Amino acid sequence: MHTPLCDELGIEFPIFAFTHCRDVVVAVSKAGGFGVLGAVGFTPEQLEVELNWIDEHIGDHPYGVDIVIPNKYEGMDSDLSAEELTKMLQSMVPQETLEFGRKLLTDHGVPLPEGDDNALQLLGWTEATATPQVDVALQHPKVTLIANALGTPPADMIEHIHESGRKVAALCGSPYQARKHADAGVDIIIAQGGEGGGHCGEVGSIVLWPQVVKEVAPIPVLAAGGIGSGQQIAAALALGAQGAWSGSQWLMVEEAENTAVQQAAYANATSRDTVRSRSFTGKPCRMLRNDWTEAWEKEGNPEPLGMPLQYMVSGMAVAATHKYPDDSIDVAFNPVGQVVGQLTKVEKTSAVIERWVQEYLDATGTLERLNDAANA
Amino acid sequence: MHTPLCDELGIEFPIFAFTHCRDVVVAVSKAGGFGVLGAVGFTPEQLEVELNWIDEHIGDHPYGVDIVIPNKYEGMDSDLSAEELTKMLQSMVPQETLEFGRKLLTDHGVPLPEGDDNALQLLGWTEATATPQVDVALQHPKVTLIANALGTPPADMIEHIHESGRKVAALCGSPYQARKHADAGVDIIIAQGGEGGGHCGEVGSIVLWPQVVKEVAPIPVLAAGGIGSGQQIAAALALGAQGAWSGSQWLMVEEAENTAVQQAAYANATSRDTVRSRSFTGKPCRMLRNDWTEAWEKEGNPEPLGMPLQYMVSGMAVAATHKYPDDSIDVAFNPVGQVVGQLTKVEKTSAVIERWVQEYLDATGTLERLNDAANA
Numbered sequence A, B: 001m002h003t004p005l006c007d008e009l010g011i012e013f014p015i016f017a018f019t020h021c022r023d024v025v026v027a028v029s030k031a032g033g034f035g036v037l038g039a040v041g042f043t044p045e046q047l048e049v050e051l052n053w054i055d056e057h058i059g060d061h062p063y064g065v066d067i068v069i070p071n072k073y074e075g076m077d078s079d080l081s082a083e084e085l086t087k088m089l090q091s092m093v094p095q096e097t098l099e100f101g102r103k104l105l106t107d108h109g110v111p112l113p114e115g116d117d118n119a120l121q122l123l124g125w126t127e128a129t130a131t132p133q134v135d136v137a138l139q140h141p142k143v144t145l146i147a148n149a150l151g152t153p154p155a156d157m158i159e160h161i162h163e164s165g166r167k168v169a170a171l172c173g174s175p176y177q178a179r180k181h182a183d184a185g186v187d188i189i190i191a192q193g194g195e196g197g198g199h200c201g202e203v204g205s206i207v208l209w210p211q212v213v214k215e216v217a218p219i220p221v222l223a224a225g226g227i228g229s230g231q232q233i234a235a236a237l238a239l240g241a242q243g244a245w246s247g248s249q250w251l252m253v254e255e256a257e258n259t260a261v262q263q264a265a266y267a268n269a270t271s272r273d274t275v276r277s278r279s280f281t282g283k284p285c286r287m288l289r290n291d292w293t294e295a296w297e298k299e300g301n302p303e304p305l306g307m308p309l310q311y312m313v314s315g316m317a318v319a320a321t322h323k324y325p326d327d328s329i330d331v332a333f334n335p336v337g338q339v340v341g342q343l344t345k346v347e348k349t350s351a352v353i354e355r356w357v358q359e360y361l362d363a364t365g366t367l368e369r370l371n372d373a374a375n376a
Helices: A004-009 A022-030 A044-058 A081-093 A095-108 A127-137 A155-163 A173-183 A205-216 A230-238 A261-269 A291-297 A310-322 A338-342 A349-375 B004-009 B022-030 B044-057 B082-091 B095-107 B126-138 B155-163 B175-186 B205-216 B230-238 B260-268 B291-297 B309-323 B338-342 B349-375
Strands: A015-019 A036-037 A063-067 A143-148 A168-170 A188-192 A221-224 A245-247 A274-277 A285-288 B013-020 B034-037 B063-067 B143-148 B166-170 B186-192 B220-226 B242-244 B274-277 B285-287
Touching: A015 A022, A022 A036, A022 A044, A022 A063, A022 A349, A036 A143, A044 A063, A044 A127, A063 A127, A063 B082, A081 A310, A095 A310, A095 B143, A127 A143, A127 A155, A143 A188, A155 A168, A155 B338, A168 A261, A168 B034, A173 A188, A173 A205, A188 A205, A188 B220, A205 B205, A205 B338, A230 A245, A230 A349, A230 B205, A230 B349, A261 A338, A261 B338, A274 A291, A274 A338, A291 B349, A338 B338, A349 B230, B013 B022, B022 B034, B022 B044, B022 B063, B022 B349, B034 B044, B034 B143, B044 B126, B044 B186, B082 B309, B095 B291, B095 B309, B126 B143, B126 B155, B143 B186, B155 B166, B175 B186, B175 B205, B186 B205, B205 B220, B205 B230, B230 B242, B230 B349, B274 B291
Parallel strands: A015 A036, A015 A245, A036 A063, A063 A143, A143 A168, A168 A188, A188 A221, A221 A245, B013 B034, B013 B242, B034 B063, B063 B143, B143 B166, B166 B186, B186 B220, B220 B242
Antiparallel strands: A274 A285, B274 B285
């Protein structure tokens, strides 16, 4: 599965692993893949600590940092500080919606967070907070890729990253978005099908991937949404991708920080147990279905607000997820893709990479034998 | 792409083409694939005419017939005749829902059908009407496969088909349904991802296919939902399928009966222009989004009834689709998958098969070269 993109990035396998755990970033890159740290939720100071730790442990291997910059929020003044922004947003949330969210938590016996915990969760979701994260990341020479999980990065940010000699990647859910990324100078397009965990569109991977490949050629495309085995990577490469971007699998590795209760929830879930819900971020985002997501779907209950307003309500559930991960599982934010249905056990990260490589060789070997037999 | 299943069925390529047009069945099988005629909507007498025509034109090639037998309808007495059943169902439709459907048609300038046109459309959607179709099909020696598009066929029907020396295939949207098919003795499982046209589940093909392959091995699996190129067939085979089942592509061939207006609607649609809607059959079914599907989604309007009740209302729109295909396009039933986004022109059927085979060889050739380079 060694594609030209591997040579450009100096890696052995085009397996890109998105994770919030620094240990997983290190383990993936050391096993020949490319670890990418999700920076959402970290202050610039916290991010600096994480990246220093990675630098110390990753050896000579490269890695990436993933930020979230929504294109724009309507009516939002970009000159506001993070604090001012938060205050403004909080004032826009209907009291009824806020109370509904609070009641969902307390009904499940989950303590409400104190103080500004909700607001904290906004960090990293605006250009104002993402820019310092990028500045921190660019101070670390082994960070060779900055990825944006939502929308086309602003032109000046792309320029800034390019000037520092790093590549820019961006996720998309349609050929239309892929074209916008390409025109803006994005180096690697990540095409995420509707199967994917987190923010995703509705078009399935098998249809989306080749459309994006065709739209932006010769820009390399990573296939995302439904990657959890070497066979799925073989399918991605057959459809023209130069590599695979994965997230769900890395929740189920020994190096991940997820608790046993969380990992059991993933292990027990089938592919039909995820839902595209607006109940956490305000935009359709795939996650485990639970009492929180169901409550926001129910007729008569408040509808989720838009992004970023909904975060002013769901932030308390996310905070609870972090503080009381096991007790809050039924109202927690558990973003994961449909591929969760094939994740049944916790493995070592290096074992996952080895397994995927072997599965890839088995799958492509079967195709070779079919061709050989047809030619015989 | 010649798999063991090809030898079992005596075909060159494991390309299964679902179509309502006898000309397409013939053209696909003669080009080395396997044409499957959708029997829904045909009386046994009409079906006999179609199959005779196919027999005359298809040479020595085999083909299949697709029927629809929903597992069961609640509270429905299977001893009722088709006429009694229709009358009973019609009496259960709320007048408000029926009037809403009628108004949608007349608001679009589409004449309401006369007499029992609505009821006619139910034909083929119950065991009572599907059984005679199977009996007709089994009189034709070149029919070597009976497929069921919805649910597990009844045990006695499977037995009956097996006794006549033919194979049984059945569609599924989850490993759970696949297991039920396998346990019932189905010979070929068609795993259709949520991308697919017609009735489909929510799990995407890239995730669903390998789960079904694993669940029912060694029973052969056909990959459906998102098949419209040789690359997509290569992906399917990499994921363990023994062939591909396709529908959307065959609406866009010269041999199809679709009008130029219908084909233009498909050619202009992107992959985001389809919707999983209950507005025609009562079950989630993927089709082109239009004024009919949108109206049934709108808050305040009647909600679609269940299957088969909704058909007592939508039958008039389906009848109009047949009688006035061009004038009714905005309220017509246009089942198609997300793959419609890559269908931009009308081709000869034989040219499609040739293209798919070449694309498959290109895709698998690329994978071979990657492996060769990695080993060099």
